[in-house]
Amino acid sequence: MIHIVGHTAVDHISRVAHLPKENQSTHITERRILFGGGAANIAAGIAVLGEDVTLHSCVGDDFAGSEYEKWMETLGISRQFFTVPGTHTPTAFMFTDDAGDQMTFFEWGASKAFATSEAPALPLVHMATADPEFNCRVAEKSEFVSFDPGQDVFWYTKEQLESILSNSDILFANKHEVQKMCETLGTTKEALIKMVGMAIFTMSGDGSTLYAGGSEHVIPAIPVTLADPTGAGDSYRAGFLSAYVRGYSPLACCRVGTVTASYVVEHTGCQTHLPTWDQMLERYSRHFGTLEQPAPRG
């Protein structure tokens, strides 16, 4: 069982003729309501790949009976949810104009309750963005910890980062997050990697780099017809973790992550085009050769 801690969110993705300035209004030409939230995206990816997954999120009064709840039910995602009365499930409103410029309004909503919730002790947990303090407490109590600061990297204090990294076995980050962590900690990328033992740094369309056992492997991205890069990172993590619990090597796990992400970016939305394990395998073999059977892990 893989546990995922972090946001379940509803994304309103809108196109507008132009972005407004202060005290202006604009027209929405198209709006789609998509299921999102980093943790929920990862859990959905794992569920479709066929692994057991439990999602730990905070949701509002609007969640019970919603389409999103039905969708999670369909996927078979186990849920340890804090339902917070009088709040909304976290919701993001993203507006993009014809020039590709964006404005985002994010409602933290029910996720405020992370700060005061009791942290679970978990055998294998991936922590997506959520309250830093809560994540630190989960990491401290859990056995195997995968950490992913995401855009919340700016909210972590030096002490929180030191605490959570000392309790983490894997670190996921993009180059901006790596840079910010190094700044906050007053350290180098090399020292950061040493703190966790295994690190996977993603480089948008340029693939990812695995740092493990003192060596470094670059995993190239798979060229696809890109529809929407949103959700690429989350699905990469879903693929990595699913392969990891099946016992594959870290490099094979990164490749599974890469293949999983290549499906998701072909369609708009983070949970709209997730591959099954067999679909993943088929594309894997075309790009990376046959996925070798896992060796027993030491």
Place this chain on the structure above:
Amino acid sequence: MIHIVGHTAVDHISRVAHLPKENQSTHITERRILFGGGAANIAAGIAVLGEDVTLHSCVGDDFAGSEYEKWMETLGISRQFFTVPGTHTPTAFMFTDDAGDQMTFFEWGASKAFATSEAPALPLVHMATADPEFNCRVAEKSEFVSFDPGQDVFWYTKEQLESILSNSDILFANKHEVQKMCETLGTTKEALIKMVGMAIFTMSGDGSTLYAGGSEHVIPAIPVTLADPTGAGDSYRAGFLSAYVRGYSPLACCRVGTVTASYVVEHTGCQTHLPTWDQMLERYSRHFGTLEQPAPRG
């Protein structure tokens, strides 16, 4: 039976720490989902005041079974709705920062279908904002017409304004809308009033002016503790029209409108604090004296 033509909409009213610039994001600190849309607000006001009302709106797939539908059912609003598959019910997202500055994103959604819908012939109709062409066709076919261009005043061509005004018995507008209509028509305020016979121009917190039978009456606003001015104009129209079908004089109708609006602005939302006829009467008598029985209309 009073018929109201125009938008039924869902309003997401959010407070943000600061309004974003392009390619920035911001946090929503509070979000309320309120029932709105100018025509629906007026219909709700009329229903609570105790008059029979039919609302003509375009709604999306999301309306059937929604909280908003249940609310209209509770109020007893008759509905002649065009349900437009594959669209949303018109939705507005309003973001206000601590300095009071705003950004609004409006999704026309299902209301696009007004343009191609068949216009009904109605005995007594008030036209709130909606498609100008559709409104012109309704005005042409209907008997007694009350017209309210609202913020859509910018979309009316000279020909459309001339057409709809020539078929209107009452014109409602604020000073910006009056100015815009005069510009589009190349005429004066006095000439504009003569085109319809009876005009009511609102002046925000400063009350309203009735132009009828060649004379002019100023109706002062009622001083109240203002919570939210949104919906003041719609509830004024609801009060006016309810009194009008009961046979009261135009001046008494304006006063009923003024009293109705004074309730609505005491609470946030356009349909959250509507008075019954008896509640309206009570406040009316305190401010304007006893509401005289209607005289037979000539």
